Amino acid sequence: MDISRLNELFFEHNCVASMNLEMMDFKYNLTLTMSSSKDPETEGVTAVFHDVSALNLKGFGGGLTQFMDLVVTRIDNGLDRIRYELRDVEEEKISFYFSTFSARGHEE
Numbered sequence: 001m002d003i004s005r006l007n008e009l010f011f012e013h014n015c016v017a018s019m020n021l022e023m024m025d026f027k028y029n030l031t032l033t034m035s036s037s038k039d040p041e042t043e044g045v046t047a048v049f050h051d052v053s054a055l056n057l058k059g060f061g062g063g064l065t066q067f068m069d070l071v072v073t074r075i076d077n078g079l080d081r082i083r084y085e086l087r088d089v090e091e092e093k094i095s096f097y098f099s100t101f102s103a104r105g106h107e108e
Contacts, residue, residue, distance in 0.1 A: 001103045009105045010070035013044030028052040051099035
C-alpha cells in the first residue's frame with residue numbers, strides 16, 4: 001500500500017480500535033488499528049510501523065480516542081532509520097518517526 005492510500009484510509013477511519021508497541025531486535029514496532037466513527041467496533045485499517053522513534057502521545061485514553069487528521073509523510077533528510085513521519089495534524093495527539101510500514105484496509 002502506498003502513502004496516499006494509507007492517508008485516505010486514515011481519513012475515513014479516525015477512531016483508535018487498538019494500538020500495540022513491541023520491541024523486536026532492539027527496535028520498536030507499533031501496530032495501529034483504526035475504525036470508522038460510524039461503526040467504531042469494526043476495524044477499518046491496520047498499519048504496522050517498523051523501527052519507531054520519537055513517539056509522542058498526548059490526551060490518549062479515557063474512552064474512545066480519535067485521531068481526526070492522521071497524515072503520513074515521506075522525510076528525505078538523509079537519516080538511515082527515519083524515512084517517514086506520522087502526525088495527527090489537527091489535535092497533535094500522536095506523532096512519531098519510522099523506517100518502513102505495511103498496511104491493509106479491511107474494506108479492500
